[in-house]
Amino acid sequence: MTFRDTLGLALRNLGEAKLRTSLTTLGVSIGIASLAGMVSLGVGLQDQFVARFTKSGLFDSITVTPGQDIPGGLATLARGGRRGFGANRRAPRTAPSPDATPLRSDLNDETVKELAALEGVREVYPNVRAPVEAKYGSDSEGLLAAGVPMTAHDEGAFQSITFGRFFSDDGAKECLLSLDMAKRIDPANPQNLIGKDLILIHAAPGSRGAALPPGDAGLSANASRVEEPYRIVGIIERETGPFGGSATVSGLMIPLGRAKAIASATRALQQALVPERASERTYNALIVKVKHAQAVQDIEDQIKKKGFSAFSLNDALQGAKRGFIILDIVLSLIGSIALAVSSLGIMNTMVMSILERTREIGIMKAIGGSDGDIRRIFLIEASAIGFFGGVTGVVLGWVVGRIINFGANVYIQNQGGTPGNLFSLPFWLIGGAIGFSVTISLLAGSYPAARAARLDPIRALRHD
Amino acid sequence: MATLLETRDLKKHYQMGGSVVRALDGVSLSVAQGEFVALLGTSGSGKSTLLNLIAGLDRPTEGSLRIFDRDLAQMSSEELSLHRRRNVGIIFQSFNLVPTMTARENITLAMMFAGVPRTERDAAARSLLDAVGLGGRQDHRPRELSGGEQQRVAIARALSNKPHLLLADEPTGNLDSHTSRDILGTLKNLSEREGKTIIIVTHDASLADTYANRTITLLDGVIIDERTPSRV
Numbered sequence: 090m091t092f093r094d095t096l097g098l099a100l101r102n103l104g105e106a107k108l109r110t111s112l113t114t115l116g117v118s119i120g121i122a123s124l125a126g127m128v129s130l131g132v133g134l135q136d137q138f139v140a141r142f143t144k145s146g147l148f149d150s151i152t153v154t155p156g157q158d159i160p161g162g163l164a165t166l167a168r169g170g171r172r173g174f175g176a177n178r179r180a181p182r183t184a185p186s187p188d189a190t191p192l193r194s195d196l197n198d199e200t201v202k203e204l205a206a207l208e209g210v211r212e213v214y215p216n217v218r219a220p221v222e223a224k225y226g227s228d229s230e231g232l233l234a235a236g237v238p239m240t241a242h243d244e245g246a247f248q249s250i251t252f253g254r255f256f257s258d259d260g261a262k263e264c265l266l267s268l269d270m271a272k273r274i275d276p277a278n279p280q281n282l283i284g285k286d287l288i289l290i291h292a293a294p295g296s297r298g299a300a301l302p303p304g305d306a307g308l309s310a311n312a313s314r315v316e317e318p319y320r321i322v323g324i325i326e327r328e329t330g331p332f333g334g335s336a337t338v339s340g341l342m343i344p345l346g347r348a349k350a351i352a353s354a355t356r357a358l359q360q361a362l363v364p365e366r367a368s369e370r371t372y373n374a375l376i377v378k379v380k381h382a383q384a385v386q387d388i389e390d391q392i393k394k395k396g397f398s399a400f401s402l403n404d405a406l407q408g409a410k411r412g413f414i415i416l417d418i419v420l421s422l423i424g425s426i427a428l429a430v431s432s433l434g435i436m437n438t439m440v441m442s443i444l445e446r447t448r449e450i451g452i453m454k455a456i457g458g459s460d461g462d463i464r465r466i467f468l469i470e471a472s473a474i475g476f477f478g479g480v481t482g483v484v485l486g487w488v489v490g491r492i493i494n495f496g497a498n499v500y501i502q503n504q505g506g507t508p509g510n511l512f513s514l515p516f517w518l519i520g521g522a523i524g525f526s527v528t529i530s531l532l533a534g535s536y537p538a539a540r541a542a543r544l545d546p547i548r549a550l551r552h553d
Numbered sequence: 554m555a556t557l558l559e560t561r562d563l564k565k566h567y568q569m570g571g572s573v574v575r576a577l578d579g580v581s582l583s584v585a586q587g588e589f590v591a592l593l594g595t596s597g598s599g600k601s602t603l604l605n606l607i608a609g610l611d612r613p614t615e616g617s618l619r620i621f622d623r624d625l626a627q628m629s630s631e632e633l634s635l636h637r638r639r640n641v642g643i644i645f646q647s648f649n650l651v652p653t654m655t656a657r658e659n660i661t662l663a664m665m666f667a668g669v670p671r672t673e674r675d676a677a678a679r680s681l682l683d684a685v686g687l688g689g690r691q692d693h694r695p696r697e698l699s700g701g702e703q704q705r706v707a708i709a710r711a712l713s714n715k716p717h718l719l720l721a722d723e724p725t726g727n728l729d730s731h732t733s734r735d736i737l738g739t740l741k742n743l744s745e746r747e748g749k750t751i752i753i754v755t756h757d758a759s760l761a762d763t764y765a766n767r768t769i770t771l772l773d774g775v776i777i778d779e780r781t782p783s784r785v
Contacts (some may be wrong), residue, residue, distance in 0.1 A: 090668060091668060094665045098665070100655075130681075312698070449652075449653075451649075452651055454634065454637070455608070455610060456663040456666065457634060457637045457665070457667060457714065550649060
């Protein structure tokens with residue numbers, strides 16, 4: 090008997106008992122709706138989490154530092170080392186093994202290009218902190234101005250600038266302040282600083298600016314003082330983390346192009362003054378942004394192979410994902426309860442069907458149907474119930490999810506939150522739910538099918 | 554003529570409660586190809602049991618039952634279903650048509666198990682129904698047909714896989730005398746024109762004498778009489 094004939098016969102049999110088939114299918118669809126709904130909630134929450142944190146710039150960034158094995162340094166930290174007092178004693182500097190990759194410390198524009206060429210890398214930019222003196226009115230303060238790339242405007246803290254706006258241009262003489270810093274300047278009305286100028290003062294070689302006052306510690310007459318007004322264009326409430334999109338820990342942020350220029354001038358001056366400390370290293374660290382957070386580990390490994398130190402918060406993301414997997418499993422188990430009940434419904438329907446069709450089974454055996462043919466007919470009937478129940482269950486789950494999502498978003502918006510998709514129904518979940526439904530139905534139908542196949546034809550033919 | 558079926562000391566015993574029922578208790582017989590044999594006997598004589606064993610619907614307790622030189626007693630469940638599918642066509646007293654299927658579907662069902670392609674089995678079913686005089690009733694369900702018509706559908710179904718052996722268990726038991734003669738005439742025709750071997754179970758000795766080449770009478774599981782009707 091061909092599969093097509095068996096399928097046709099099974100569907101025909103189901104059609105002969107429309108009400109019972111519909112009710113059993115409805116039971117399965119409720120089970121699948123519950124399961125798919127629960128899992129889609131887990132997936133939706135995970136997607137929300139990953140999307141938000143990916144957008145925060147925390148999980149798609151790799152910080153690249155020179156490949157020197159500095160005890161207590163970032164590389165050591167990345168390997169779980171300890172830093173602080175006594176770190177040198179606990180972790181003495183060791184020479185790299187002969188077969189190890191040569192360590193590199195050339196963090197310069199060439200390296201930026203080299204790392205940007207890696208597959209999966211979206212962007213590479215240096216982590217620049219330019220030493221400046223910020224002056225507002227009569228007050229001044231020495232600071233490290235963090236260079237922020239223009240691409241960071243939709244990442245991390247820059248997504249929601251409390252007052253004002255992001256930089257207009259990479260070369261613009263504009264700055265952003267953290268709210269804390271703005272409050273230090275104008276405690277009463279920090280937002281009033283928007284549009285005002287902050288004077289940034291830095292040192293440079295030669296005579297680009299005013300000569301430094303005589304007696305300035307350690308600087309010769311070759312150094313000059315550059316004073317430039319930077320328009321305060323925005324204030325952000327929180328500072329981004331050390332590894333975030335802007336990689337800033339400073340309360341003062343300027344466009345990356347400006348920060349590089351200042352840092353470059355400062356470095357040039359340093360090299361002019363102390364030539365023996367000239368280094369191939371232009372930057373202290375580079376930030377590598379990857380296209381997909383999943384690729385972080387792979388790219389991080391590639392960078393390490395090149396001889397640099399690299400680290401990311403990928404592990405933290407992986408840990409969180411593992412947590413979500415556990416959440417998914419728990420939600421699936423809760424959702425499976427309804428499916429377990431409906432699988433009993435399938436079994437009951439099939440057993441009832443055998444009782445009703447005992448004589449028919451006997452006839453089929455008498456005219457040449459084998460045990461296998463009978464078993465297949467019943468298994469296909471069960472899996473057809475599972476398939477239709479799965480499809481309608483997924484649709485039902487989606488509809489209920491949309492309704493709950495709508496209600497939840499209305500509530501979230503009323504509470505001042507950002508609405509999002511709490512339920513996510515990716516293709517794998519649709520396919521998986523239907524496949525699971527068919528599998529469960531097959532399992533539930535296997536006992537009745539075996540029972541039908543084992544029926545003694547003579548007894549079955551005598552059955553009323 | 555070549556022997557199609559041979560039994561030797563065939564026994565079928567059932568355990569019923571604490572006692573053993575000897576439904577068949579040492580039956581030895583042989584049937585040649587193209588023969589029309591009637592099994593006679595009172596209720597409980599063992600004739601239906603013998604027919605079920607020949608059909609491969611049941612297994613003997615002891616003895617041998619060879620059809621086409623193969624011993625049914627040694628066959629697996631799968632082989633028995635193949636035997637029912639290829640070698641025998643069974644006609645029952647109560648017709649045993651699937652009530653939810655039309656006349657044509659009842660016939661094609663048997664061919665479906667034999668793996669006959671759809672177009673081929675549809676054409677064959679139409680032709681068989683025409684042959685039994687039910688060409689216009691193809692799409693009727695059993696409840697829409699008379700007893701005689703249902704039995705003719707059952708005969709058409711029994712013939713669908715072109716078996717050599719037709720087995721009929723009281724095929725006229727539920728029919729009036731006119732229809733009974735009609736049905737037995739159809740079977741007789743199949744035996745004479747197409748060389749089908751036919752074994753029918755009946756308690757009507759006169760009908761058996763009229764149509765069969767040979768009658769075998771059973772009582773309490775043993776053959777007590779075997780003869781050729783005088784007309785033959």
